[in-house]
Amino acid sequence: MSIAKQKQALLVDDEDPIRQLLTEIFASEFPEIQTSTAVNGREAIEKLRQNAYDILVTDLKMPEVDGLQVLEEALTLYPDIIAIAITGYGTIETAVRAIKLGAFDYLQKPFEVTALQLILKRAIEQKELREENLALRSQLRERYSFSNIIGLSDPMRKIFDVISMIGPTPSTVLITGETGTGKELIARAIHYNSARRDQKLVSINCGAIPENLLETELFGHVRGAFTGAHQNRIGKFEQAHRGSIFLDEIGTMSPMLQVKLLRVLQEREFERVGDNHTLKVDVRVIAATSADLASLVHEGAFREDLFYRLNVIPIAVPALRERRDDIPLLSQYFLKKFCDPTKELKVITQDAMRMLQNYSWPGNVRQLENSIERAVAMAGSRTQLHIEDLPLEVQQAPLQAASPLPGLPEAGLSLDDLVADTERRMISESLHLHHGNKQKAADFLRLNRTTLLQKMKRLGIESPAALPPAPAKKL
Numbered sequence: 001m002s003i004a005k006q007k008q009a010l011l012v013d014d015e016d017p018i019r020q021l022l023t024e025i026f027a028s029e030f031p032e033i034q035t036s037t038a039v040n041g042r043e044a045i046e047k048l049r050q051n052a053y054d055i056l057v058t059d060l061k062m063p064e065v066d067g068l069q070v071l072e073e074a075l076t077l078y079p080d081i082i083a084i085a086i087t088g089y090g091t092i093e094t095a096v097r098a099i100k101l102g103a104f105d106y107l108q109k110p111f112e113v114t115a116l117q118l119i120l121k122r123a124i125e126q127k128e129l130r131e132e133n134l135a136l137r138s139q140l141r142e143r144y145s146f147s148n149i150i151g152l153s154d155p156m157r158k159i160f161d162v163i164s165m166i167g168p169t170p171s172t173v174l175i176t177g178e179t180g181t182g183k184e185l186i187a188r189a190i191h192y193n194s195a196r197r198d199q200k201l202v203s204i205n206c207g208a209i210p211e212n213l214l215e216t217e218l219f220g221h222v223r224g225a226f227t228g229a230h231q232n233r234i235g236k237f238e239q240a241h242r243g244s245i246f247l248d249e250i251g252t253m254s255p256m257l258q259v260k261l262l263r264v265l266q267e268r269e270f271e272r273v274g275d276n277h278t279l280k281v282d283v284r285v286i287a288a289t290s291a292d293l294a295s296l297v298h299e300g301a302f303r304e305d306l307f308y309r310l311n312v313i314p315i316a317v318p319a320l321r322e323r324r325d326d327i328p329l330l331s332q333y334f335l336k337k338f339c340d341p342t343k344e345l346k347v348i349t350q351d352a353m354r355m356l357q358n359y360s361w362p363g364n365v366r367q368l369e370n371s372i373e374r375a376v377a378m379a380g381s382r383t384q385l386h387i388e389d390l391p392l393e394v395q396q397a398p399l400q401a402a403s404p405l406p407g408l409p410e411a412g413l414s415l416d417d418l419v420a421d422t423e424r425r426m427i428s429e430s431l432h433l434h435h436g437n438k439q440k441a442a443d444f445l446r447l448n449r450t451t452l453l454q455k456m457k458r459l460g461i462e463s464p465a466a467l468p469p470a471p472a473k474k475l
């Protein structure tokens with residue numbers, strides 16, 4: 001498999017014959033690569049800034065702007081560029097500096113045509129291998145990742161960290177959070193990022209099923225166990241063997257079932273209803289609740305021992321109003337989801353976005369999702385979403401005093417740091433939103449791609465390449 005996109009090479013030398021020779025070598029040996037030339041360092045840097053190159057061959061010794069400067073610029077703009085330096089006789093030190101800067105290799109003048117061919121072949125092969133690897137890895141990550149959970153706020157990043165950390169373990173997880181905060185999404189991410197991902201994730205909403213039915217749903221029954229039980233039936237725990245079971249709204253479980261569940265958690269065994277044959281299962285339990293289990297324990301409505309058995313790895317998903325930073329990102333995500341993909345993507349006006357960020361969202365992400373869907377419908381063929389397109393409760397919510405910027409602290413502040421933080425945040429969000437596509441992220445921020453790349457480098461932002469937020473890296 002090779003990479004389809006046509007490669008571009010920039011050939012830089014102040015001597016006409018060498019430039020010509022380089023061009024000829026490329027034309028005869030690598031006709032699939034497009035070449036352009038520059039006669040000095042300044043022109044080279046200009047071209048590098050205007051155009052994305054895959055390959056750079058540059059003479060090191062040139063008047064004014066020398067080859068090392070060209071190399072440095074090229075590697076800053078395109079860290080993956082194949083850079084090859086050409087040095088004069090006896091100037092090995094500059095060649096070493098070029099390699100240290102990140103050049104792939106160097107050639108000494110006068111050079112054999114075959115030497116350049118060899119170096120280029122090797123470099124291109126290595127680069128293609130690396131690209132293939134990256135592509136494969138990102139495909140894998142796409143399959144099992146949690147890139148469908150949007151969020152860059154600190155609490156969400158912590159949750160991503162936990163999900164990646166607990167993947168390999170079989171530990172029981174208890175996810176708590178208000179309705180619509182994304183508990184189920186997180187449960188799925190846990191399963192699909194765990195070693196059990198190829199096995200089943202079986203879900204059951206304990207709150208939606210009457211008690212007597214819930215028991216047989218969970219544990220199954222044998223024929224004749226009760227009137228109407230004409231056949232044996234396997235329950236969710238058996239179905240989930242070797243996989244995971246998601247027990248939603250666990251707080252609604254009756255005391256009798258709580259005892260049975262406790263036993264499964266402790267012994268990994270149970271009986272089907274109406275049977276005394278004990279079954280063993282290997283299941284990872286992921287439970288969720290929008291109720292406050294600790295207070296239910298306090299009131300005596302939920303068993304304390306069961307609570308502790310469930311609460312091995314607690315994940316508390318914050319309400320949306322506690323992570324308002326995520327609102328713009330989520331809104332954009334839903335906007336994309338609901339806009340007609342064959343038409344121009346609608347834009348949320350700044351005023352409307354301010355309203356979205358201001359509202360308290362008692363129904364959390366689900367309510368935001370529904371509101372954006374509705375707003376898209378209300379906007380019809382208009383390309384902008386205005387305040388009037390938002391639900392009345394969002395439009396009429398009292399304005400919060402909070403501004404996204406801090407007030408001036410008494411001790412003063414570093415404006416540079418504040419600006420850098422803001423830049424870092426906006427760039428990361430834009431990259432995330434555009435699945436790591438730098439051109440799109442740049443367009444979104446009204447920057448050109450080169451400027452974006454320079455800023456990323458300066459601010460130490462890694463490209464997310466269709467990634468969920470990098471777990472270890474904090475903004």
Ligand SMILES: Nc1ncnc2c1ncn2[C@@H]1O[C@H](COP(=O)(O)OP(=O)(O)OP(=O)(O)O)[C@@H](O)[C@H]1O
Pocket residue numbers: 148149150151177178179180181182183184185186290330365366369
């Ligand atoms: N961080 C997120 N990124 C993208 N979509 C999200 C996020 N959180 C929630 N959603 C979406 O919001 C909706 C509600 O999420 P989910 O069903 O996981 O919430 P929940 O906490 O289980 O709610 P409930 O307590 O009502 O069952 C879903 O459509 C889900 O895809």
Ligand SMILES: [Mg+2]
Pocket residue numbers: 183184248
């Ligand atoms: Mg749910």
